[in-house]
Amino acid sequence: MQKSSFQNKVQSFGRFLSGMVMPNIGAFIAWGLITAFFIPTGWIPNEGLAGLVGPMITYLLPLLIAFSGGRLVAGIRGGVIGAVATMGVIVGSDIPMFIGAMVMGPFGGWTIKKVDQIFEGKIKSGFEMLVNNFSAGIVGGLLAILAYQIIGPVVGGLNEALRLGVNAFVSRGLLPLASIFIEPAKILFLNNAINHGVLGPLGIQEAAETGKSIFFMLETNPGPGLGILLAYWIFAKGMVKQSAPGAIIIHFFGGIHEIYFPYVLMKPSLLLAVIGGGASGIFTFRLFNTGLVATPSPGSIFAYLAMTPRGNYLGVFAGILVATAVSFLIASALIKRSVARGDTMEFESAQSKVREQKGKDLHMEKGAKKVTASEVNKIVFACDAGMGSSAMGAGKLRKKIEAAGLDIEVVNKAINEIPEDAQIVITHQNLTSRAKEKAPQAEHISIQDFLQTPAYDQLVERLTREGADSKKESKNESKTLEEKETESSSSKSVSSNQEILKKENIKLGLDSVERNEAIKMAGELLVESGYVDQDYIEAMLDREQEMTTYIGQGVAIPHGVGSAKKKINKTGISILQFPDGVDFEGEKAYLVIAIAGVGNEHLKVLANLSELIEENSTAEKLRTTDDLDYFYEKFTL
Structure with a gap:
């Protein structure tokens, strides 16, 4: 049990790091391309454009990571404070401060969250903005000073410890084992400090005496990173799989090794792969007695070959290939195991992106309320409007609850309408904080995908294991009029479904368009049928800007929220x-x-949809069929 708990903590930590880094992969790629092309040793050197490289890695990338980390903890406000705090460690250090960003970003979010809780309910009306702005400014400023004084020097000390560690291995003839220090330090973006601050000077001294040095190859070997990226490309799923080929090109041919670091941070156990690859590569280099004449910068295969002295090419290629193979084999086993267990990336590979925080699909904060099965008679799915993704999630869980023989009611609501008697509330992770404010008495479960998530099975298994007693009779007696109306509307006849979804409002075989154009096209059909006013389309577009309405399995359900409901004439x-x-x-x-929902009349259609797309063959046919009658029948029966 302890081992399992430790593994879960390690996985959760890795996913949290991934949540900070992976959303910013595009920025890493942009920086990598600019570096590979325009630095003095790049493909097309350009002094002016090369000036972008330093500021991007010193300021832009750490601040983006810090903002993402703070936002994970406390929303946009937490992201801003995390970025401000991180400026302290950036200014207080002379190396890229990614470690500091990963510390100060979440810490800044956590701090402002606690400060906001102190002031909650104590601010006089009209002074909210004043207090919020000044509290954020004061907290951000203090954290920046704290970071400047403490975090920067701590990271500098870590760099010095790494230098002493490498020297210790060299002096004892245990050079391959230096990878135990070098590879993890690289992943924490200390690669330049290690290479140019530690290994470079050692290599220069040795090369002056022998004409070559293996020290130039310890940190720069592209093999370990190449093995990681190949394993992701072949065995992973989603966006991370799709991004791997481009990262391989930038890493191996461009020499920008930082591009693969986030892929390791996403799954910390992959440190074993890069350590194994690095150690085996160093062993092979030693076996062939090979070395380079200078540091290959950037660490491209072309730079490696340019720095290889005559007679050493076989050893150089052998060391890179062995490092790649060992890293690939270890990483493949770990990634395949994760995919098989559903730890990460558990959905269709052709149309999914990495769920960098999959562990949060059934996540509860430490110390959060957890109800027992005997206490549960109502589970509420909540989203902004309570009529789209939450309705489909409720439909899926309801089926699983019924199949397990549990007597628990599952309903869907807008966040602002979560009932007081809800024992468990399930929301998208971006909405959980709001749900907690509305229903502090309930247990809260955060998910990322209302269709493809292990959270439902895990919850049902937990409730079943705890031996939920039947409460159907008492629950029925205590139902409110609103709940009875919901139950009634969810079982409306086929004729009602046909009023909600008309054949003329189904369009098949359309050419691909931009997202906003697709939303407008769908909204115009609602307008033409009299379901909504024209302004509802704008509300749909605004909702999409706040958070995507893609719910998984190739389905998006754009809809308006909040005041947009006033623009709905009838459900359609x-x-x-x-x-x-x-x-x-x-x-x-x-x-x-x-979707335009006044009440709950549309839930039957959505329930049909959630069942249909669970079957791969049916889902595929719905995506491609030109048979309107088949399509209409599937949705309205």
Whole structure:
């Protein structure tokens, strides 16, 4: 049990790091391309454009990571404070401060969250903005000073400890084991400090005496990183799989090794792969008695070959290939194991992106309320509007609850309408903090995908294991009029479904368009049928800017929230089919379903949808069929 708990903590830590780094992969790639092309040893050196390299790695990338980390803890406000605090460690150090960003970003978010809790309910009306702005400014400033004084010097001390560690291995003839220090330090973006501050001077001294040095190869070997990226490309799923080929090019041919560091941070156990690859590469270099005449900068295969003295090419290639192979084999086993266990990236590879915090799919904060099965008679799915993704999630969980023989009611609501008698509340992770404010008495579960998540099975298994008693009779007696109306509306007849979804509001075989254009097309059908006013379309677009309505399995359900409900005349749905898909923030949506819900009449149609797309063959046919009658029948029966 202790081992399992430790493993879970390690995995959660890795996923949290991933949550900070992976959203910023595009920025890393941009920096990598600029570096590979324009630095003096790049493909097309350009002094002016090369001036972007330093500021990007010194300021831009750490600040983006800090903002993402703070946002994970306390939303946009936490992200801003995390970025401000990180400026302290950036200014207080002379090396890229990625470690400091990973510390100060979340810490800044946590601090402002605690400060906000202190002031909660104590601010006089009209002074909210004043207090919020000044509290953020004061907290951010103090944290920046703290970071400057403490975190920067601590990281500098870590760099010095690494230098002493490498020297100790060299002096004892244990050079391959130096990878135990070098590879993890690289992943923490100390690669330049190690290479140019520690190994470079040692290599220069040895090369002056012998004409070559293996020290130039210890940190710069592209093999370990190449093995990691190849394993992700072949065995992973989602965005991380799709991004790996481009990262391979930048890493191996461009020599920008930082590009693969986030892939290791996403799964810390992969440190074993890079350590194994690094150690085996060093052993092979020693076996062939090979070395380089100078540091290959950047660490491209071309730079390696340019720095290789005559007669050493076989050893250089052998060391890189062995390091790649060992790293690949270890990483492949770990990644395949993760995919098989559903630890990460558990969804269709052709249209999914990495779920960098998959462990949060059934996540509870330490010390948070957890109810027992005997206490549960109502589970609430909540989203902004309570009529789209939450309805589909509720439908899926309801089926699993019934199949398990549990007598628990599952309903969907808007966040602002979460009932007081809810024992468990399930929300998208971006909305959980709001749900907690609305229903502090409940247990809260955060998920990332209302369709593809292990959270439902885990919850049902837990409740079943705890031996939930039947409460159907008492629950029925205590139902409010609103709940009875919900139950009634969820079992409406086929004729009602046909009023909500008309054949003329289903369009098949459409050519792919931009996301906003697809939303407008679906919204226009609602307008033409009299379901909504024209302004509702703008509300749908605004909702999409706040958070994507892609819900998984190739489906997006754009809809308006909040005051947009006033623009709804009656409940209706329109469906657009794009066989080649529409891009929704990196996801491919083949079905775009616009929703306008006054009550709960549309839930039956969505329930049908959630069941249909669980079957791969049916889901695939819905994405490609040109049979309107088949399509309509599937949704309205």
